Amino acid sequence: MTGQALVHVVVSGLATGSIYALMAISLVIIYNATRTLNFAQGEMLMISTFVGWTAWQVLHAPLVVALAVAVVAAALLGFVLERVVIRHAISATHFDVLIITLGLSLMLRSAAGVTWTHDEFPFPSFFSNRPVVAGPIRVAPISLGIIGASLALMVALGALFRWTRLGRAMRAVAQNQRAARLMGISVERVYSSSWIIASVVGAVAGVLIAPVIFLSSKMGLVAINGFTAAVLGGFGSMPGAVVGGMLLGVLENLAPLYLPASIKHSVPFLVMITILIVRPGGLLGRVARRKV
Amino acid sequence: MISRASLLLLLAVTLSALPAAAQQGVSDTEIVIGGSNSFSGPLAFTGDQITKFGVDLYVRVINDAGGIHGRKIRTVYYDDGYRPQDAVANTKKLVEQDKVFAIIIPQGSPPVVATLDYLEENKVPLLFPYQSSPVTRGKRYVLQGMTLSDRSSKMMIDYLAGQRKIKKFAALYQDDEYGKSFLTAFEKDLARFGLKLVGAESVKRGVMDVSAQVAKLQAAKPEVTFLVLVPGPGAQALKERQKIGWTDTLMVSTGPLTDERYLALAGDAAEGVEGLSLWPDPVTSDLPGVKLYREHMQRYFPKNEPNRYSIAGYFAGMLFAEGAKRAGRALTRESLLAALESFKGFESGILPPITIGPDHETQKQGFWVRVEKGRFKQLTDWLKSE
Amino acid sequence: MRHAALATVAAVVVGWPWAAPRYFVFLASLIAINAIVAIGLNLLSGYTNQLSFGHAGFLAIGAYAAAILTIRAPALPVPATLLLAGLVTAAVGLALGVPCLRLEGLYLAMATLAFGFVVVEAILNLEWLTRGNDGLRVPAARIGPWILATDTARYYLVVAVAALLIVAAVNLSRTKTGRALLAVRESEIAAQASGVNLAAYKTLAFVVSAFYTGVAGGLFALVVGFLSPDSFDVFLSVDFVAMIIVGGLGSILGSVVGAAVITALNDSLAGFQNYRPLIFGAILVTSMLFMPGGIASALRKIPGAGARPPR
Numbered sequence: 001m002t003g004q005a006l007v008h009v010v011v012s013g014l015a016t017g018s019i020y021a022l023m024a025i026s027l028v029i030i031y032n033a034t035r036t037l038n039f040a041q042g043e044m045l046m047i048s049t050f051v052g053w054t055a056w057q058v059l060h061a062p063l064v065v066a067l068a069v070a071v072v073a074a075a076l077l078g079f080v081l082e083r084v085v086i087r088h089a090i091s092a093t094h095f096d097v098l099i100i101t102l103g104l105s106l107m108l109r110s111a112a113g114v115t116w117t118h119d120e121f122p123f124p125s126f127f128s129n130r131p132v133v134a135g136p137i138r139v140a141p142i143s144l145g146i147i148g149a150s151l152a153l154m155v156a157l158g159a160l161f162r163w164t165r166l167g168r169a170m171r172a173v174a175q176n177q178r179a180a181r182l183m184g185i186s187v188e189r190v191y192s193s194s195w196i197i198a199s200v201v202g203a204v205a206g207v208l209i210a211p212v213i214f215l216s217s218k219m220g221l222v223a224i225n226g227f228t229a230a231v232l233g234g235f236g237s238m239p240g241a242v243v244g245g246m247l248l249g250v251l252e253n254l255a256p257l258y259l260p261a262s263i264k265h266s267v268p269f270l271v272m273i274t275i276l277i278v279r280p281g282g283l284l285g286r287v288a289r290r291k292v
Numbered sequence: 293m294i295s296r297a298s299l300l301l302l303l304a305v306t307l308s309a310l311p312a313a314a315q316q317g318v319s320d321t322e323i324v325i326g327g328s329n330s331f332s333g334p335l336a337f338t339g340d341q342i343t344k345f346g347v348d349l350y351v352r353v354i355n356d357a358g359g360i361h362g363r364k365i366r367t368v369y370y371d372d373g374y375r376p377q378d379a380v381a382n383t384k385k386l387v388e389q390d391k392v393f394a395i396i397i398p399q400g401s402p403p404v405v406a407t408l409d410y411l412e413e414n415k416v417p418l419l420f421p422y423q424s425s426p427v428t429r430g431k432r433y434v435l436q437g438m439t440l441s442d443r444s445s446k447m448m449i450d451y452l453a454g455q456r457k458i459k460k461f462a463a464l465y466q467d468d469e470y471g472k473s474f475l476t477a478f479e480k481d482l483a484r485f486g487l488k489l490v491g492a493e494s495v496k497r498g499v500m501d502v503s504a505q506v507a508k509l510q511a512a513k514p515e516v517t518f519l520v521l522v523p524g525p526g527a528q529a530l531k532e533r534q535k536i537g538w539t540d541t542l543m544v545s546t547g548p549l550t551d552e553r554y555l556a557l558a559g560d561a562a563e564g565v566e567g568l569s570l571w572p573d574p575v576t577s578d579l580p581g582v583k584l585y586r587e588h589m590q591r592y593f594p595k596n597e598p599n600r601y602s603i604a605g606y607f608a609g610m611l612f613a614e615g616a617k618r619a620g621r622a623l624t625r626e627s628l629l630a631a632l633e634s635f636k637g638f639e640s641g642i643l644p645p646i647t648i649g650p651d652h653e654t655q656k657q658g659f660w661v662r663v664e665k666g667r668f669k670q671l672t673d674w675l676k677s678e
Numbered sequence: 679m680r681h682a683a684l685a686t687v688a689a690v691v692v693g694w695p696w697a698a699p700r701y702f703v704f705l706a707s708l709i710a711i712n713a714i715v716a717i718g719l720n721l722l723s724g725y726t727n728q729l730s731f732g733h734a735g736f737l738a739i740g741a742y743a744a745a746i747l748t749i750r751a752p753a754l755p756v757p758a759t760l761l762l763a764g765l766v767t768a769a770v771g772l773a774l775g776v777p778c779l780r781l782e783g784l785y786l787a788m789a790t791l792a793f794g795f796v797v798v799e800a801i802l803n804l805e806w807l808t809r810g811n812d813g814l815r816v817p818a819a820r821i822g823p824w825i826l827a828t829d830t831a832r833y834y835l836v837v838a839v840a841a842l843l844i845v846a847a848v849n850l851s852r853t854k855t856g857r858a859l860l861a862v863r864e865s866e867i868a869a870q871a872s873g874v875n876l877a878a879y880k881t882l883a884f885v886v887s888a889f890y891t892g893v894a895g896g897l898f899a900l901v902v903g904f905l906s907p908d909s910f911d912v913f914l915s916v917d918f919v920a921m922i923i924v925g926g927l928g929s930i931l932g933s934v935v936g937a938a939v940i941t942a943l944n945d946s947l948a949g950f951q952n953y954r955p956l957i958f959g960a961i962l963v964t965s966m967l968f969m970p971g972g973i974a975s976a977l978r979k980i981p982g983a984g985a986r987p988p989r
């Protein structure tokens with residue numbers, strides 16, 4: 001295994017990891033605001049990407065239009081689902097909402113199959129697939145592009161939470177919903193915003209990763225890795241989601257390199273279980289160590 | 293409420309105990325066939341194509357021409373989502389409730405193998421399952437569909453090691469029955485030439501990234517790398533190869549992978565890739581049967597593009613119809629089997645003349661192709677696997 | 679009135695194979711198997727609030743254990759095979775439950791999800807035992823000289839075991855242990871304050887839950903007749919969670935009803951092919967919107983309904 005090959009594999013892992021991080025962030029945004037897990041996150045990403053792709057095909061427009069349409073579709077989808085379905089269930093227990101999002105994920109995936117068939121489609125990329133060699137390092141622009149774009153989005157989100165009123169409102173609701181309401185923050189508005197933002201993040205992730213894993217109705221399954229990444233890093237924490245995602249991506253890639261075939265596929269899960277046993281709050285999570 | 297509950301139950305029980313339809317799925321006016329297939333899950337696209345645009349396409353043609361000895365064919369399919377236990381339930385339902393005459397083109401080794409014992413016990417013909425593992429061999433009531441992996445492997449290795457004298461082989465294979473059956477077959481066939489695989493890396497279905505596996509295979513420096521995958525990961529492997537600039541290996545796809553979907557996904561990364569093709573090019577071939585297939589697709593399902601999955605289903609429908617025709621008006625399961633076993637040099641216009649022997653295998657051939665300018669170019673004649 | 683209801687149910691259950699076509703006897707067996715899993719899962723998730731997304735893993739362990747025993751030790755009578763399958767699974771449940779004691783909510787859910795995946799991988803790798811990807815044919819079970827070769831015979835075995843386990847669960851819920859488990863669900867701190875040994879009860883819930891699912895796994899192996907790693911994916915685990923939530927958390931009747939509804943629904947939708955997940959999903963969404971808390975909660979609201987409340 002040459003150094004060059006190793007670097008390539010790690011960078012490739014960081015690229016997939018960035019997507020996991022974005023998925024994890026979406027899940028955490030919704031969880032922090034509404035205390036619910038959105039099982040349909042992946043399918044929402046998939047539908048938005050499909051809509052963007054359809055627009056791109058029909059309009060023969062440049063690729064950036066696909067991204068724009070995907071983002072708008074995502075915002076709309078997030079808004080509608082939250083308003084029409086989730087809002088009505090929010091008073092019920094969290095488990096009820098879990099099943100509702102599960103049902104939504106099944107519906108979205110099936111609807112995609114009916115509309116576009118379950119076939120897989122090539123998706124154009126902003127970045128090239130051909131390698132770029134700089135001295136001892138060889139990387140593919142597409143990996144770098146995915147990492148760069150994801151980081152840019154994460155920075156933008158960080159800024160949103162830090163410096164905007166909406167961001168502060170969202171953080172307040174995440175900390176203590178009742179107190180936030182008493183302070184005059186519209187909790188409903190925060191719910192809506194969190195679903196919209198999470199959905200938009202998903203759409204960007206979808207447009208970035210579709211060239212690699214291809215556009216299909218089963219694209220949404222990437223969200224499962226998003227869950228794993230979020231828990232690995234410490235659920236509820238943004239930096240945790242990022243660290244968890246990147247770590248998971250790299251782990252998934254290094255395991256087949258060094259470990260025998262029999263356990264390489266289990267490695268991410270074994271690592272997660274081990275980390276949870278040692279640090280129940282995840283790597284960066286607040287360790288509310290239970291004394292049982 | 294006791295009474296309400298009991299009443300409902302009574303009603304349900306009565307409804308389900310209604311008089312049964314024709315005994316074996318053959319009535320005066322129709323023949324009922326069907327199968328459990330994937331309409332959701334990882335192989336949903338294939339499932340749709342082989343049934344609704346495959347078997348059903350041929351069935352439409354036959355029915356519009358008057359049916360078989362005055363009987364129309366009706367098909368019933370249930371979704372199993374690639375889950376073996378659902379396949380078992382669906383198959384039982386088809387045989388016991390829908391009273392199908394035969395099971396046609398179910399998909400995937402695990403769902404198919406789960407139903408094998410039941411179908412043999414109940415003497416129900418299992419026609420042309422869409423899977424390549426040899427584990428379905430040796431059953432009286434099973435007729436094989438696509439060329440099985442051991443035959444494919446023999447043709448591929450005989451051609452590459454025997455004719456082209458290649459010595460170093462590696463394999464990138466899917467971590468399931470399909471991948472494993474090919475891997476086992478490759479190892480056995482290579483051993484006949486005194487060779488071994490220099491590298492073999494497994495890939496999980498639905499994988500996001502194959503860079504590690506491809507890097508490891510590159511380090512083993514094989515002259516030929518077999519791809520035993522489905523179109524998605526197969527295309528990912530080709531793109532990965534392009535990404536790392538690994539030019540000194542020939543990528544060879546197995547039969548199930550050698551199709552246009554994989555080319556479409558891989559784009560220019562597929563140039564120069566070779567493989568064993570199990571079907572003539574469904575879009576460009578001039579063979580009379582393939583042209584007819586395209587005409588029929590255009591007539592009944594104009595929005596559906598011709599592809600290798602639907603042609604496989606169409607072919608299955610054709611074989612069934614021909615067998616039922618030969619069996620005559622007195623159609624029984626036994627007479628169907630006897631009729632199918634009587635095929636000698638049957639001209640389909642799609643594949644070479646079909647002779648079905650006691651091995652019950654309907655497809656035993658393939659030919660070599662190379663990708664040039666985004667399409668498969670035929671390099672050899674039909675290869676033999678006996 | 680409750681006794682009359684029970685008698686009717688018993689009569690229908692016993693008489694079912696005589697009235698219903700063969701396929702529905704098979705389907706009823708599947709429902710009963712899922713009901714056992716649902717009760718087991720409910721014990722863990724509905725009572726002690728430890729939501730598990732890995733129960734397909736326990737099912738797999740029980741199924742393969744029973745299958746391997748039936749193949750390698752054919753002289754063993756079926757009840758013994760099922761018991762052993764349950765015990766093996768319970769042991770794994772213990773091994774998983776103890777480290778998971780410190781985890782809560784989401785983290786526990788993820789750990790169980792990971793567990794589910796690891797079990798399937800292990801099955802694939804222990805090829806010499808499980809035949810890995812090729813899958814395992816399960817021979818017919820026997821009780822003494824009788825071979826359970828028909829759907830009806832297997833049905834009676836399944837409902838007999840299910841009945842036993844349901845009665846055991848009901849009794850458990852009425853004992854001090856059951857009340858303790860419920861107390862844990864309501865508030866862990868309060869329970870601890872009243873002297874409930876949290877660790878012991880949470881572990882117990884894990885072990886019993888795994889035992890139930892393991893026995894169900896054994897029955898699954900015998901009824902379906904073929905095992906393969908593809909049978910036990912994460913979506914099956916999610917199906918089980920759906921059963922207890924739709925049925926109603928913390929309710930044994932809810933678990934049974936939830937299992938029946940989800941299983942029968944899935945079966946009846948198979949003919950809709952591409953639209954199956956669409957319709958199933960829509961039903962899930964609307965039923966949770968209109969029956970918050972699940973079917974058991976909804977039933978409780980009907981005055982005079984025979985549903986047993988969980989307390």
